[in-house]
């Protein structure tokens with residue numbers, strides 16, 4: 036039996052065997068610490084009947100640890116040069132399937148329908164390429180895939196923004212976009228030393244567990260997110276000033292906006308960063324009616 040892939044020695048040997056050179060533009064920082072990988076998989080609570088979806092398997096460090104516990108692993112990898120390496124390193128694990136695709140362009144639902152019909156639950160587990168963490172997370176959430184959640188490694192600073200609570204400086208439209216769909220928690224802080232090459236920033240693992248229904252029920256989701264974005268457009272401004280300057284017709288409708296804030300029980304002098312998701316929900320429903328938009 037081979038030693039785990041995620042050790043400095045075996046990783047080096049694999050990279051040398053294939054003459055592989057890292058592409059910074061693809062966010063290639065490979066994990067070389069089996070302990071960290073096992074803890075990531077622990078947080079995902081993968082059982083023997085679970086399916087695991089990975090984004091960016093690299094040479095298979097995390098894929099291997101997932102394969103040891105899951106019934107099936109499907110991994111999306113953009114870099115063609117990694118395919119022959121993965122077919123070598125994953126040869127002991129026939130229940131691992133590699134899809135050569137950019138995750139942002141992939142029809143993930145169709146892949147899951149075809150390849151994951153026989154599993155009890157589905158979890159996304161990944162050490163994400165840092166140049167596209169947010170688009171990947173948002174794509175997987177917005178497509179309402181039949182997943183239980185995600186446990187993913189990403190830049191510590193982004194993990195903190197995603198899981199931030201109202202009233203903190205990290206709280207913003209990203210926190211709300213993700214927490215609308217999930218309960219978010221930073222579960223690990225990870226040092227740079229467990230990657231080759233070492234990234235420039237600190238890393239963290241975040242766990243996102245999908246809610247049964249969104250955190251707040253709103254009449255119009257698109258409008259809700261528009262209001263959230265508008266409320267944070269200039270962090271130093273009050274919610275009233277941000278809404279009047281960012282919403283279409285906002286200036287001429289200042290009084291209406293003030294009225295909606297008061298109906299929603301929100302002081303117009305507060306800043307967006309102090310509003311809870313529930314408050315944004317109330318406010319966007321009030322504004323929707325007054326701005327005569329369709330629900």
Ligand code: SAM
Nearest residue numbers: 064065066091092093096113114137138162164
């Ligand atoms: N999972 C491996 C590990 O932990 O050692 C590698 C993680 S590395 C941070 C990110 C991986 O994502 C690389 O293998 C990279 O080629 C791949 N990748 C980058 N952009 C991608 C995309 N848009 N779609 C799929 N894979 C991508």
